[in-house]
Amino acid sequence: MSRLTKALPLLLSPLLCLPALAADGHDHHGNHPAHVHGVGKLDVALEGNTLTLHLDSPLINLVGFEHAATSTRDKDTVEAAARMLRDVTRIFVTDAAAQCKPAEVQLESAVLPPALLGEKAVTTPEAAPNDGHADLDGDFTLVCASAGALNTVDVAGLFRAFPGFQRIDVQLATPKKQAAFQLAPGNSAIPIN
Numbered sequence: 001m002s003r004l005t006k007a008l009p010l011l012l013s014p015l016l017c018l019p020a021l022a023a024d025g026h027d028h029h030g031n032h033p034a035h036v037h038g039v040g041k042l043d044v045a046l047e048g049n050t051l052t053l054h055l056d057s058p059l060i061n062l063v064g065f066e067h068a069a070t071s072t073r074d075k076d077t078v079e080a081a082a083r084m085l086r087d088v089t090r091i092f093v094t095d096a097a098a099q100c101k102p103a104e105v106q107l108e109s110a111v112l113p114p115a116l117l118g119e120k121a122v123t124t125p126e127a128a129p130n131d132g133h134a135d136l137d138g139d140f141t142l143v144c145a146s147a148g149a150l151n152t153v154d155v156a157g158l159f160r161a162f163p164g165f166q167r168i169d170v171q172l173a174t175p176k177k178q179a180a181f182q183l184a185p186g187n188s189a190i191p192i193n
């Protein structure tokens with residue numbers, strides 16, 4: 001018994017120590033990607049004049065729940081969240097000199113009908129996870145007329161619009177560099193150069 005007690009702290013990874021996850025008491029198995037409430041993942045890539053951002057977030061960060069939107073209130077919440085996300089230049093602020101303009105937005109969640117997310121084309125969502133935890137995936141494409149002038153992408157608007165985010169883990173890839181950043185409210189700028 002004493003042996004087990006000593007070994008226990010070694011088994012607790014930093015992820016498992018996050019309060020939100022501890023409160024949930026759920027684990028991550030199968031092919032459902034790791035999902036920690038309050039934490040989002042953002043892949044940022046710049047290639048030529050095209051800036052692409054892929055947001056992968058627990059749905060709860062954005063709408064406060066992870067079940068199918070059945071009530072009118074749930075549906076209104078989802079529609080409002082989708083509208084905010086589609087206001088791309090407010091969510092992802094780029095240098096004015098770079099002249100970035102939103103070109104495409106795609107939002108998807110396994111538990112939500114595409115139309116509720118403002119999708120016009122019918123997509124086939126991946127099978128809903130059966131552990132009661134759902135994600136939202138957002139793909140945002142911007143075209144920057146003067147991409148060379150792009151110094152930072154600031155996601156302060158995302159933290160402001162969705163207080164459910166406590167942290168966003170960023171992976172950046174440009175022709176010049178690859179880097180990882182941890183963003184939080186008040187520390188929301190991604191240095192591109």
Ligand SMILES: [Zn+2]
Pocket residue numbers: 035037058060066132133134
């Ligand atoms: Zn969850």
